[in-house]
Amino acid sequence: MGPGDAELLTLKAMRVLRAAPVVAYPAPLKGSGLARQIVESVLSDGLYRIEIAMRMRFNLDRTSAQTAYDRGAAAIATHLAAGRDVAVLCEGDPLFFGSFAYILARLGDRFPVEIVPGVNSIAACSAVLQQPFALLNDRVVIIPASRPAAEIEDALVKAESTAILKVGRHWDKVVRVLDRLDLRRQAWHIERASQTGQQVRSLATVEATVERSSTYFSMILVYRRGERWLR
Structure with a gap:
């Protein structure tokens, strides 16, 4: 859908x-x-x-x-x-x-099935930001925000682009990880991409981890490649 x-x-x-x-x-x-x-x-x-x-x-x-x-x-x-x-x-x-x-x-093993692919949330969020999620030889990681903080940190360190999905009640944990890695300026929070009530915010503008929470239909995209992709 x-x-x-x-x-x-x-x-x-x-x-x-x-x-x-x-x-x-x-x-x-x-x-x-x-x-x-x-x-x-x-x-x-x-x-x-x-x-x-x-x-x-x-x-x-x-x-x-x-x-x-x-x-x-x-x-x-x-x-x-x-x-x-x-x-x-x-x-x-x-x-x-x-x-x-x-x-x-x-x-699936009892009846014929036809699967119609749909536009996924990462594609929608990338379009909202007008930022490519992956280019050339980029390493990308997709990880749910419910995973332990250590796993999220490991993903962020290893990838040029990271999608942290379903932020919801895990907002504080994720932002603390971004703070430890000094990645707030390279992170964007998107809620309800393409839906009524869509919100986009740079995490660089968030003063404290307790300032706001998030919804289930949200993700944080983190770009570590800088502007190398322009050249």
């Missing part, structure tokens, strides 16, 4: 969605969730579709999510066995930290 802007849906994704009689997607306990919101304009075509909302708690306890995927996979399997195609919505790219992987693991 891409990172949030409906205009970043691919032509193929829109074709598949419009043709599918059944649409499944992860969702919070209340409301529709981001994936469904992204495609609202595409699915508002007056056609009847069956919708499968896989409702779960979005927290550290994976029990709720695994139960939701189990139930969702069972419902999807019922429709597939009856000959009805099912489009499974997934934010970003289905196989880049994508929730679709959990449905694929449950049903």
Whole structure:
């Protein structure tokens, strides 16, 4: 589904969605969730579709999510066995930290699957910054902010470009690592790239690690190559 802007849906994704009689997607306990919101304009075509909302708690306890995927996979399997195609919505790219992987693991060996790639969050954030994430022989590292501080520091030291994903409640830890390495001036924080409420901020302007927190839909991009790529 891409990172949030409906205009970043691919032509193929829109074709598949419009043709599918059944649409499944992860969702919070209340409301529709981001994936469904992204495609609202595409699915508002007056056609009847069956919708499968896989409702779960979005927290550290994976029990709720695994139960939701189990139930969702069972419902999807019922429709597939009856000959009805099912489009499974997934934010970003289905196989880049994508929730679709959990449905694929449950049903991939039982039914034919077509995976439509999507614009991932790093591509969206790089476009917002107008900075290339990787060039020539650059070493790049992608690491979730939930990893230990020592691992994040090791990644930053070894790579020309680092993407620290899903910053959320790990903001203080990540900024402390950047301070130790004196990398704040080369780091950018992007929230909700391409979505309503998008925010971009240079970490050089943040006075203290306690000044602000972050959302789950956010990342910090760190560039250590300087301006060598210009020459």
